[in-house]
Amino acid sequence: MTNLLLDLPPLSAARFASIEDRVARLLGTGQDVVITQGEALLPLEGAIRATAGPGTTALNVITGPYGQTFGDWLRDCGATVVDLAVPFHTAVTAAQVRDAFAEHPEIDFVSLVHAEAATGNTNPVAAIGEVVREHGALFYLDAVASVGAEPVLPDAWGVDLCVIGAQKAMGGPAGVSAVSVSERAWARMAANPNAPRRSYLSLLDWKERWIDGGRRTLLHAPAQLEMLALEACVERIEAEGLETVMRRHASAAAATRAGAVALGGGVTPYVRDAGDAAPVATTLRGPSGTTASELVARALAADPGVPLAAGGGELAREMVRVNHYGAEATRGAVRRCLTALGAALADAGVSVDLAGALAAAERAWG
Numbered sequence: 001m002t003n004l005l006l007d008l009p010p011l012s013a014a015r016f017a018s019i020e021d022r023v024a025r026l027l028g029t030g031q032d033v034v035i036t037q038g039e040a041l042l043p044l045e046g047a048i049r050a051t052a053g054p055g056t057t058a059l060n061v062i063t064g065p066y067g068q069t070f071g072d073w074l075r076d077c078g079a080t081v082v083d084l085a086v087p088f089h090t091a092v093t094a095a096q097v098r099d100a101f102a103e104h105p106e107i108d109f110v111s112l113v114h115a116e117a118a119t120g121n122t123n124p125v126a127a128i129g130e131v132v133r134e135h136g137a138l139f140y141l142d143a144v145a146s147v148g149a150e151p152v153l154p155d156a157w158g159v160d161l162c163v164i165g166a167q168k169a170m171g172g173p174a175g176v177s178a179v180s181v182s183e184r185a186w187a188r189m190a191a192n193p194n195a196p197r198r199s200y201l202s203l204l205d206w207k208e209r210w211i212d213g214g215r216r217t218l219l220h221a222p223a224q225l226e227m228l229a230l231e232a233c234v235e236r237i238e239a240e241g242l243e244t245v246m247r248r249h250a251s252a253a254a255a256t257r258a259g260a261v262a263l264g265g266g267v268t269p270y271v272r273d274a275g276d277a278a279p280v281a282t283t284l285r286g287p288s289g290t291t292a293s294e295l296v297a298r299a300l301a302a303d304p305g306v307p308l309a310a311g312g313g314e315l316a317r318e319m320v321r322v323n324h325y326g327a328e329a330t331r332g333a334v335r336r337c338l339t340a341l342g343a344a345l346a347d348a349g350v351s352v353d354l355a356g357a358l359a360a361a362e363r364a365w366g
């Protein structure tokens with residue numbers, strides 16, 4: 001019996017380059033796109049270590065758990081970090097970023113998470129990008145949870161380092177990721193004596209040995225399974241149409257939000273303003289007196305495959321995550337989530353209107 005996962009021929013440099021080009025098209029970018037063979041934390045960390053150092057003053061926007069991690073890396077690199085934290089139930093505004101620059105004109109690096117799958121909010125990157133550009137700072141963006149769910153336009157928004165992963169709205173593999181790099185960002189790395197070199201974290205290695213050499217020789221054996229899966233998932237998005245994929249995510253978010261409110265019993269959207277809610281995933285608060293992780297456990301007992309999770313860490317008590325992304329960005333998945341959540345609430349003695357919730361979800365799908 002043959003196994004499709006085994007005995008694959010090596011992936012050629014030409015194929016690798018063509019997958020990079022395809023990802024670049026998905027992002028509508030003319031910048032260099034480097035595919036990184038690891039989960040998205042690899043380019044997220046690599047890009048910070050390459051561009052930040054003791055001379056850097058970084059504005060680190062914290063709208064969820066990843067911002068905290070970026071701040072830790074930045075400090076570890078010796079950068080001076082100005083943290084701008086907003087409550088996880090909201091989004092940061094361009095005005096808040098403008099105020100931070102006014103207070104600290106020396107800021108020359110801005111790190112931002114676009115959409116937060118972990119907290120369900122999304123930030124206005126286009127408007128923030130304008131402010132960052134006015135001040136000439138380098139703009140680093142984690143678009144792992146937004147790509148495929150809402151527009152991600154590094155060139156139009158002036159993003160210098162845009163990191164994506166395939167495992168959320170793209171419906172692809174988690175073991176491979178990519179970063180688009182502007183000329184300015186490459187120059188910053190080249191001038192940084194502490195940028196990783198001859199290292200798995202190094203983006204400069206890829207610049208010098210892959211891109212500058214005309215993308216003819218790979219640095220090491222490519223991870224074929226992940227590369228082929230990435231290619232397949234981009235192909236599938238192209239076939240469905242990126243706009244259609246994004247619309248499915250927006251509909252799933254709107255339907256989940258409306259359905260959860262209509263369930264009643266004290267369920268509320270975690271992100272207060274619908275305009276701040278991410279299309280990739282919807283976060284909810286359970287009724288007072290309930291614990292989110294317990295509700296999720298009950299819901300999963302009712303329907304084991306349903307894409308519900310409790311928030312991470314501290315948030316496990318108060319946040320239910322509806323991960324309606326990728327293949328789960330469908331009416332059916334939203335209905336199953338609402339049904340399982342309704343069953344969990346009923347189980348916990350909370351009276352809910354499941355029929356009303358499903359009807360509201362259907363209307364909001366649009």
Ligand SMILES: *Cc1c(COP(=O)(O)O)cnc(C)c1O
Nearest residue numbers: 040066115116117118142144145
């Ligand atoms: C999912 C996600 C990542 C990738 O990290 P995981 O720990 O693999 O989930 C990075 N950034 C954001 C904003 C994400 O939502």
